[in-house]
Amino acid sequence: QVQLVESGGGSVQAGGSLRLSCAGSGRSFSMYTIGWFRQAPGKEREFVGGMSWTGGSPHVVDYVKGRFTITGDNAKNTVSLQMNSLKPEDTAVYYCAAKYDRTWPPPAREYAYAYWGQGTQVAVSS
Numbered sequence: 001q002v003q004l005v006e007s008g009g010g011s012v013q014a015g016g017s018l019r020l021s022c023a024g025s026g027r028s029f030s031m032y033t034i035g036w037f038r039q040a041p042g043k044e045r046e047f048v049g050g051m052s053w054t055g056g057s058p059h060v061v062d063y064v065k066g067r068f069t070i071t072g073d074n075a076k077n078t079v080s081l082q083m084n085s086l087k088p089e090d091t092a093v094y095y096c097a098a099k100y101d102r103t104w105p106p107p108a109r110e111y112a113y114a115y116w117g118q119g120t121q122v123a124v125s126s
Contacts, residue, residue, distance in 0.1 A: 002026045002098050002115050009120030012086055020081040020120060022096030029077040033103040035113055036081050038092035050106025051079060059105050086124045093119040
């Protein structure tokens with residue numbers, strides 16, 4: 001079992017940057033596939049990207065590609081989401097999630113992930 005804690009959210013102006021971190025507790029963190037999701041007010045939660053320590057490159061969805069990057073630090077049990085050139089439509093609560101096994105590509109469906117963090121708020125103003 002793993003526990004996840006997100007951090008790094010906040011308020012920025014459009015064009016700004018934020019770096020979110022997902023810290024995992026417990027052993028064998030590298031055995032998990034990590035996904036990042038977000039949920040904007042009044043909308044369904046959507047997949048942003050993810051990674052696993054399979055050797056495959058971290059993956060982000062097309063609508064954030066070129067702006068968002070996912071990296072992992074196995075020694076620190078963390079997966080980070082670097083968000084640049086933020087837009088007001090990026091405003092959402094961001095969640096990291098984990099599934100126990102190394103899956104590539106990381107699944108985009110919520111139900112694939114058994115463990116979730118509490119979320120961190122990102123607000124982008126125009």
